[in-house]
Amino acid sequence: MEHQDKIKIAQEVLRLRLSQILVNDRYKKGDFKVPIHLALGHEAIAVAVSAIMEGKDQLVLTHRNIHYNLARAGSLKGELDEYYLKPQGLARGLLGSMNLDNDNRGVVYSSSILGNNLPVAAGLSLGNKVKSQESIVIVVTGDGAIEEGSFYESLVFLKSNGLSELIIIENNQWSLATRIEERRCPIDLAKFADSLGVRYEIFSSNNPFEYISKLADYRQWSLSNKAPVCVEVQLTTLGHWRMKTDGYPEGKFINYHAGPAPDVDSQKDYIFTSTKEDVVFVLREHFKKEEIEAMADRILSQLQKEIA
Amino acid sequence: MKYVEYINKLIKDEVLRADRMVIFGQNINAGSCLSGLTKNLKVKKGNLIINTPNCENSLVGIGFGAMMNGVSAAFMMKQQDFLLLGIDQLVNTYNIIRQRSAGEGSFTIMTIIVDNGYEGPQSRLNHFGDFCSIAGIQGFTITNTADAKEIISSQFNAPGFRIIGISQRLFKQEIMEMNVLSVSPDRSVFQYAQGKQATIICFNLSLPYGVVMAGRLKEKGLSASLFSVNSPVPVNWDELVHDINKTGTLILIDDLKSRNLASDNLLVKVLGHCTLKQKFIIRRRPEENVFSPHHDQMVIDYDHIVGQLATEWQGGLKSAEI
Known part of the structure; x- marks a missing residue:
């Protein structure tokens, strides 16, 4: 990948991170009536998905859609206005946060009901087949929604009918406030997909450059082979906080699910952890610290002007 | 002509006329074809008839997705009771789709209302209105030649979404020939x-x-x-x-x-x-x-x-x- 291309991708990652931090600032002030699910830590896959979309490709999202919508819209203002339910919002103030879509940019449906979007995406893929349209449907789901029957049903339908589709499974290990091991037996997605003859791939590096390159290949493979591809993305939803109780004087770990993240602030660092769990930290493997800081300063300034 | 034969004839006409159509459901192109309801269906080249797996919730969502993509989709359903599994899609998905301009896309669920009795405690649901009222869905029942012709010709491939309910108890009876005022x-x-x-x-x-x-x-x-x-x-x-x-x-x-x-x-x-x-x-x-x-x-x-x-x-x- 050319260095200039890498810079653009890094800038996109930073734009998504800083945009969410600015949303969070306003959320903490009580600006929004609609419930927002931030996706701090999910930026790499969102940037990658947006980067590989072509022509009439369609993206189908969940209630946690802020990162993809920011990536597709290319700006913060429309999304912010939607959260304020203003007529100039991305969806004219009619959809709010959890159902936010943006048809003009290929985001055709977002569902707040766990697993609901998977059959709708399968129907879109079926529509592409009927129309003989060479475009792909990309549907995003999570480790919670794969517990729903609609995940199984949709995969069986896609495979049975020779439909192209990318199924992105954001696995953050949590559903609301329960970890996987607190709510169910393990699901081996590789074996599960294999049992249906569905191709399975896994992402865990949080490296947006690698994700873009591989996803573009999977997109082409899916179209050429008329078959779905499951892509599990292991990631961490950042923005956790600690709640002090009698039993936890040092503070009990609260995983971020929705609402304002109390400890996230535009006056603080936009890198949350010095591990690969944080895509901005991963960027440091590709750019000098000063380069990242300069990019971030410039983007933050642009965003603040945009929404002033 | 029997009730089911008459409806089958009308559906065949609509399906043959349609462009960009997918008609799907369990056993619709196999076995007795839903007791004859979908017998001998033929589609234009490029259109699809699909015998689906047993997954009603997803099939309702799939119909909506196909409709959103601008095609005509028809889900032929063996039994209205099974539509209970699709309530999430009927309500939550339709509540979003209904806000959009219909475009060319169409989605029709045609379901057999099992009202012939003696089916047992579970297969007894004739509450067609409940399915429609839960999300303000357009719905139509059919009992005779006149309403069958009017409803199927005007609705089966029309842009938007609706449910059409037909009666199992009337299936094998001679269809009532009615003149409409x-x-x-x-x-x-x-x-x-x-x-x-x-x-x-x-x-x-x-x-x-x-x-x-x-x-x-x-x-x-x-x-x-x-x-x-x-x-x-x-x-x-x-x-x-x-x-x-x-x-x-x-x-x-x-x-x-x-x-x-x-x-x-x-x-x-x-x-x-x-x-x-x-x-x-x-x-x-x-x-x-x-x-x-x-x-x-x-x-x-x-x-x-x-x-x-x-x-x-x-x-x-x-x-x-x-």
Whole structure:
């Protein structure tokens, strides 16, 4: 990948991170009536998905859609206005946060009901087949929604009918406030997909450059082979906080699910952890610290002007 | 021609005419093809007929997705009871899709309402109106040649979403050949006869009972207006109220087992706008809601109702003569 291309991708990652931090600032002030699910830590896959979309490709999202919508819209203002339910919002103030879509940019449906979007995406893929349209449907789901029957049903339908589709499974290990091991037996997605003859791939590096390159290949493979591809993305939803109780004087770990993240602030660092769990930290493997800081300063300034 | 054969013929015509169409469902292109409902379906080149896996929730969502992508989708469903599995899609997905311009996309669920009785505690749901009212979905029932032709030709491939309910108990019967006097623009109300002594209004799939009632009245020299309300929500009652006020007698027949009846909405309207000489409300008694194999048909005492009306009418004539 050319260095200039890498810079653009890094800038996109930073734009998504800083945009969410600015949303969070306003959320903490009580600006929004609609419930927002931030996706701090999910930026790499969102940037990658947006980067590989072509022509009439369609993206189908969940209630946690802020990162993809920011990536597709290319700006913060429309999304912010939607959260304020203003007529100039991305969806004219009619959809709010959890159902936010943006048809003009290929985001055709977002569902707040766990697993609901998977059959709708399968129907879109079926529509592409009927129309003989060479475009792909990309549907995003999570480790919670794969517990729903609609995940199984949709995969069986896609495979049975020779439909192209990318199924992105954001696995953050949590559903609301329960970890996987607190709510169910393990699901081996590789074996599960294999049992249906569905191709399975896994992402865990949080490296947006690698994700873009591989996803573009999977997109082409899916179209050429008329078959779905499951892509599990292991990631961490950042923005956790600690709640002090009698039993936890040092503070009990609260995983971020929705609402304002109390400890996230535009006056603080936009890198949350010095591990690969944080895509901005991963960027440091590709750019000098000063380069990242300069990019971030410039983007933050642009965003603040945009929404002033 | 049998009811199922007639509907099958109409569907075949629509499917052959359609472009960019996918028709899908369990066994629709295999075995007995839903007892003949989907027998010998042929589609244009490029269109699809799919025997699907058993996954009703997803199949409803798939229909919506296909519709969003600008194609005509029809989900032929063996049994309305199975649509319970698709309630999330019917409500939550449709609530988003309904806000958009319909475009060219179409989605029709045609479901067989198992109302022939003796099916057991679980396969007994004839609550068509409940499925429609839960999300304000357009819905249409079919009982005869006239409404079948009108509804299938106008709705099956039309942009937007609707459910069409057909009756299992009528499947193997000769289809009732009816002449229509008028149809409301939204195809919710069909009028089959204009009369002077009574207004018979049939809901859901109860028109066959109403036809018998009208015939019995005719034998006694009484004429009745005959209507069928084929759509549970929403209905403009003005024509019906006008007719009830002319005849002064309402015979309402509703075969739904639901406690949530469109006929209640009509009665509220009648209460405020009509002066009745007589009324006969024929609906299922709560104790009829048995949860074991049962004949499931409405038992109507036609002689009693016709006798009362004849007495009233003859009494009126005598008064007029005096």
